[in-house]
Amino acid sequence: MNVITTPLEGVLVIEPRVFGDDRGYFFESYNARRFKELSGVDPVFVQDNHSRSAKGVLRGLHYQIQQAQGKLVRVTEGAVFDVAVDLRKSSPTFGQWFGIELSAENKRQLWIPAGFAHGFVVTSDVASFLYKTTDYWAPEFERAVLWNDPAIGIEWPLDGEPQLSGKDQVAALLADAEVFA
Structure with missing residues (x-):
């Protein structure tokens, strides 16, 4: 496993070591001991989520203002452009974003600690997306920042307008959003 830091403190790109041959491949998608050794992070995951979306679907930018969730995310089918936005008011990178392609092919994962909004847009015909979270979904604390x-200034790789949920269409601007201290 290789851990790559990003311009946003705490957000990490995880590249697993993949063993492949003519039969297929194998890789360890998560190992708590190794993750802690390489990243310094020791998350306890309590919930796994799985979404499947068509090309052009944009989900986000979501976060929970209480029961904040750290997320380890990856794609098992297709490809997405995945984004984290720093919502920690005291952070020198407050309001800044980091984006990366996650795909079934590159097998990369993104660690997004609590204090960040998260979203992605599907860039392949379809994508299956897995999330490991450090706290349970709490709809009463769920918030969203407007994707655009x-x-x-996120530079989304879009061919036209994305498909959004009703709540994502009316998400708050960063200036009006509840953020972290």
Whole structure:
């Protein structure tokens, strides 16, 4: 496993070691001891989520203002452009974003600690997306920041308008959003 730091403190790209031959491949998608050794992070995951979406679906930018979730995310089918946005008001990178392609082919994962909003857009015909979270889903604390807020300026790889949920269409601007201290 290789851990790559990003410009946002705490957000990490995880590249697993893949063993492949003419039969297929094998890789360890998560190992708590190794993850802690390489990243310094020791998360306890309590929930796994799985979504499947068509090309052009954009989910996010989501977070929970209480019961904040750290997320380890990866794609098992297709490809997405995955984004983390720093919502920690005291952070020198507050309001900044990091994006990366996650795909079944590259097998990369992204660690997004609590204090960040998270979202992705599907860039393949379809994508299956897995999330490991450090806290349970709490709809009463769920919040969203608008995917195209110009104050954040995410450069989404889109061919036209994305498909959004009703709640993502009316998400808050960063200036109006509840954020972390």
